Amino acid sequence: MRFLFLLLTHLLTTTTFAQMPFAEQLAQHREKYKKDLLKSVGGPIQAEEDLAYVKFYAPDSTYRITATVELTPKAEPFEMPTYNGKTRTHVSYAILSFVLKGKKQRLTLYRNLNVIRMPEYRDYLFLPFKDATSAKETYGGGRYMDLRTGDVKDGHVALDFNKAYNPYCAYQEGYPCPIPPKNNILSIAVEAGEKAYGKEH
Secondary structure, X not given: OHHHHHHHHHHHHHHHHHHOOHHHHHHHHXXXXXXXXXXXOOOOOOOHHHHHHOOEOOOOHHHEEEEEEEEOOOOOOEEEEEOOOOEEEEEEEEEEEEEEOOEEEEEEEXXXXXXXXXXXXXXXXXXXXXXXXXXXXEOOOOEEEXXXXXXXXXXXXXXXXXXXXXXXXXXXXXXXXXOOOHHHEOOOOOOOOXXXXXXXX
């Protein structure tokens, strides 16, 4: 009986969230993101007042798009450089093709071979990128998006650049933040997601 109650509660909560206006959904997502930043052990933000410097672009549904997925099962693992001089072993998972601002775009989706060893992250996919806002309105080192293998359905995946976030290096130096590869540098401006951190470090 208790299981049925919990299941019903979950379904109602999920349905309610899905019916929320886009801006309200995104606001809740961002509030959770900031709380997670603060409570993250070893994270770059330790004082609650510093969350005021975490800024975002206004919600923009035109940055929610569907990409075509071309899996790359024969890709070889490689060492992706990070901003503290170390490397992290990644492998290409898929090539994503989509149209943004009326222009065809391509990004490579990766798997971190160390991260996916952890049971809770075995389906984790990593999308690092830079764009024309980098080092201007957004962090110069690029931004990230997280996906899961289950997000890929029938050769397509939904991307929401409103959820693009900064690596820890944007707030504080010394973290092993992967550097977006050259093939993941977009020529257009992605004016969505997280902006540059507003406090000097």
